[in-house]
Amino acid sequence: MIASQNNQASTNEFLLELRRDIIMMAANSSHVAVALSCIDILAALYIEVLNITPLTVDAPERDRFILSKGHGCMALYAVLARMGFIERTLLNSYGHNGSVLAEHPLAGKLAGVECATGSLGHGLAIGAGMASGLKLQGVSARVFVLLGDGECNEGSVWEAAALSRARNLDNLVAVVDVNGLQACGPSKDISPGMGLADCWKSFGWDISEVDGHDYRELVKILGHAAGNGLPKVILCQTIKGKGVDFMEGDLEWHYRPVRGDDRDKALRRLKGA
Amino acid sequence: MIGYAAGLAKTGLLPFVYSITPFVTLRCLEQIKIDLCYNQANVVIVGVGGGFAYGPNGPTHHGIDDIGVLSCLPQLTIWTPSDPYEVRLCVQATTSLESPAYLRLGRNKEPHIFDSLNESPDISHPAMVREGSDGVIITSGFILHEVLKAVELLKQHNIHPAVVRLTTLRPFPAEYIRLMIANSNQIMTVEEHVATGGLGQETARIVAEACAGTRFSMLAIATEFPDACYDRESLLARSGLDADSIAASYLKLLAQKHRGYA
Numbered sequence: 001m002i003a004s005q006n007n008q009a010s011t012n013e014f015l016l017e018l019r020r021d022i023i024m025m026a027a028n029s030s031h032v033a034v035a036l037s038c039i040d041i042l043a044a045l046y047i048e049v050l051n052i053t054p055l056t057v058d059a060p061e062r063d064r065f066i067l068s069k070g071h072g073c074m075a076l077y078a079v080l081a082r083m084g085f086i087e088r089t090l091l092n093s094y095g096h097n098g099s100v101l102a103e104h105p106l107a108g109k110l111a112g113v114e115c116a117t118g119s120l121g122h123g124l125a126i127g128a129g130m131a132s133g134l135k136l137q138g139v140s141a142r143v144f145v146l147l148g149d150g151e152c153n154e155g156s157v158w159e160a161a162a163l164s165r166a167r168n169l170d171n172l173v174a175v176v177d178v179n180g181l182q183a184c185g186p187s188k189d190i191s192p193g194m195g196l197a198d199c200w201k202s203f204g205w206d207i208s209e210v211d212g213h214d215y216r217e218l219v220k221i222l223g224h225a226a227g228n229g230l231p232k233v234i235l236c237q238t239i240k241g242k243g244v245d246f247m248e249g250d251l252e253w254h255y256r257p258v259r260g261d262d263r264d265k266a267l268r269r270l271k272g273a
Numbered sequence: 274m275i276g277y278a279a280g281l282a283k284t285g286l287l288p289f290v291y292s293i294t295p296f297v298t299l300r301c302l303e304q305i306k307i308d309l310c311y312n313q314a315n316v317v318i319v320g321v322g323g324g325f326a327y328g329p330n331g332p333t334h335h336g337i338d339d340i341g342v343l344s345c346l347p348q349l350t351i352w353t354p355s356d357p358y359e360v361r362l363c364v365q366a367t368t369s370l371e372s373p374a375y376l377r378l379g380r381n382k383e384p385h386i387f388d389s390l391n392e393s394p395d396i397s398h399p400a401m402v403r404e405g406s407d408g409v410i411i412t413s414g415f416i417l418h419e420v421l422k423a424v425e426l427l428k429q430h431n432i433h434p435a436v437v438r439l440t441t442l443r444p445f446p447a448e449y450i451r452l453m454i455a456n457s458n459q460i461m462t463v464e465e466h467v468a469t470g471g472l473g474q475e476t477a478r479i480v481a482e483a484c485a486g487t488r489f490s491m492l493a494i495a496t497e498f499p500d501a502c503y504d505r506e507s508l509l510a511r512s513g514l515d516a517d518s519i520a521a522s523y524l525k526l527l528a529q530k531h532r533g534y535a
Contacts, residue, residue: 029329070333095329095502102331102502109501118333119296 011215014082015043016270019243021078023266025094026258029103033241033253035074037179037212038146041236042067042079044218045144045175054084057111063141064114064130068123069148069177070104076113077101085112121154123147124174128164131172131231142225144173150182153191158203164231165204174205174233175222177212179240183254200233212236244269275304279314287315287367293327294320294336294377298343309373310348317367318375323353323414324465325494325512326380328504336377337494341470343375344443350374351443352396353414356386359440362396379415386417396440399449405435408459408488410523411450413439413472416465419509422516427523434461434523442472450479459488461526463519465509468493490526492519 018039026032045065046052052062067076074094081088093099100109104118114130117123127145134141151157164172178196180187187194200207206226210217218236226232240254241247244266258266274297278288290297297320298305309316320336327334343349350372352363363376386402387394394400402417403424412420417438424436437453439446454460460480462473473491480489494512509515513522 097501097503097507099502103329104331104333106331106502107498116331116333118331119300 014047015040015215016243018043018075018078018082019270020267021081021091022074023244023258023263023270025074025077025091027263028257028259029074029095030255030257031071031074031103032256032258033181033247033250034069034072034148034179035078036242036244036247037238037240038069038072038177039075039078040213040215040242041146041175041177041218041222041238042075044215044222046079046083048219049222050144051141052112054111057085060137061139061141064127064143065112066114066123066127066130066143066145067105067117068127068145069120069151070117070123072146072148072177073101073103073105073118076105080110080112083112086110120148120151121156124157124164125160127174128160128167128169128172128231131164131169132167135169135171140171142171142173144175144222146175146177148182149176149178149180149187149196150190152176152196152199153182158199161200161203161205161231168229169231170206170226170229172231173222174200174231176233176235177238178235179212179238181240181249181251181254185251197235200235204230206230206232207235208232209235209237212238213242275301275316275318276308278316279304279308279312282309282314282316283312287317287370289317289319289367291319291321293334294322294339295334298336298339298375302342305343305349305373306346310346313348314373315370316373317370318373319378320375321378322380323377324379324416325505325508326415328506328508329502331502332498337465338467338469339375339377340442340464340466340472344470348372349443350441351377352440353377353442354396354440355412355414355417355438356383358385358387359394359396362394363440366396377414383415384418386421394440398441399437399439399446401435402438403434403436405433407432407434407527408461408523409435409437409453409457410461410463410519411437411439411453411472411476412463413442414465416463416509416514419514419516420463420519423519423523426516426520430524432524432527434459439472445475447475447479450476451483454480454483454485454487457487459490459526461490461492461523463492463514464494465514466493467496469496488526488529490522492522 094101107116131143247253464472
């Protein structure tokens with residue numbers, strides 16, 4: 001019990017560090033709130049679920065992860081750095097001239113980034129192809145694709161969803177960061193009446209829902225392979241800007257860089273001050 | 274999005290479809306071809322961030338191949354305004370459109386060029402932005418600003434090229450370019466776009482057909498993905514499209530000896 005409390009405390013500290021890294025990176029770029037909404041999901045995946053380490057980034061049997069919502073890449077970079085895939089000092093170069101850390105993941109530049117993303121609606125189809133390719137070659141690895149709920153407005157997501165069900169890709173997991181707030185407003189205003197859960201269900205996917213900031217629950221549900229012949233989708237209920245109260249649910253922070261007083265305040269709020 | 278706009282247009286409206294350049298051009302290319310161009314739906318496609326304006330966002334957000342790709346399509350007017358004033362003129366021109374159009378914007382804070390002129394430029398026609406006696410630089414879009422800076426640098430060498438800007442790139446003003454070739458020994462084109470399908474190639478074809486022995490040089494972006502993250506300024510410099518490089522290329526063009534015809 002004590003051990004698990006310690007464990008919980010160190011996990012919380014780790015998640016806090018990741019959020020700190022994100023805020024430091026966001027000095028000149030948009031999308032801080034995007035990264036804060038999906039960081040717990042990424043942490044759960046990389047720390048406890050994905051069968052991949054810095055030493056196995058090219059191993060055929062590794063699990064694959066695709067950040068289809070490429071604009072959340074500060075979260076990915078922070079996790080890759082903490083997990084030893086890339087140098088932590090590299091984070092300081094984010095968005096700078098000559099850096100391999102662009103504001104959307106570049107192709108072929110970083111250990112642990114399977115493909116370039118940044119134009120929405122591409123990741124699930126690529127993930128489906130990977131899942132199918134692995135199956136055809138008898139490799140039991142899984143493929144995880146992180147999408148945004150706003151991204152689910154892209155028609156290409158649903159073409160990939162239908163194909164994945166048709167191919168019984170039960171090694172494919174779509175993880176949806178349902179923060180309810182996309183680039184131009186709340187999803188419920190932009191697509192009223194579109195029930196995401198119903199959509200995925202009607203495409204024949206195995207569906208589960210989870211609090212996208214509950215680390216333990218995330219680990220449990222992400223780690224559980226459906227094994228029922230169906231591709232699996234996990235709808236993660238999240239808060240855009242989670243962890244910094246004045247950013248939470250505020251569309252402004254989809255775009256606004258974090259500088260000066262904003263940064264100091266954000267770092268203080270992370271600690272609960 | 275494009276199909277929806279086509280539907281709106283078919284009811285008599287004039288829809289504007291707006292997004293970051295690649296997402297409103299290459300991503301929906303076939304919809305533009307069939308729904309707008311072939312089905313004759315008057316829609317204005319507005320791409321923000323043409324060229325390298327979204328630099329650090331990476332190649333997914335760069336708009337450096339839009340014009341070449343869209344130039345394959347019949348019926349599509351292509352506007353590449355050079356400053357905010359010209360953007361307004363393009364938007365005004367949409368009211369008399371008889372076919373779909375693509376309007377290529379920068380991102381923001383593009384410098385004003387035409388506000389300082391006494392006359393309002395005619396966007397439907399190429400315009401001489403600077404008079405000159407040492408050949409011509411032809412350009413299009415916001416890169417005009419770099420070209421004008423290059424012209425200032427060339428002045429220090431006592432070289433005075435004329436500068437022509439094209440705002441309507443399609444239909445291409447071939448007749449105007451033909452006249453220009455007849456009156457000039459050297460022509461350089463400058464564009465914030467890959468060479469394929471762009472201003473330079475279109476001009477080169479006319480130069481070649483004219484057989485007038487004109488010295489010609491084309492400055493465009495290389496067809497490759499950048500090796501890292503860069504802002505627009507750095508990407509332009511790396512592509513030889515900053516003012517210094519443009520001036521240097523022009524000097525090189527002037528120094529070229531005619532090989533004549535064997």
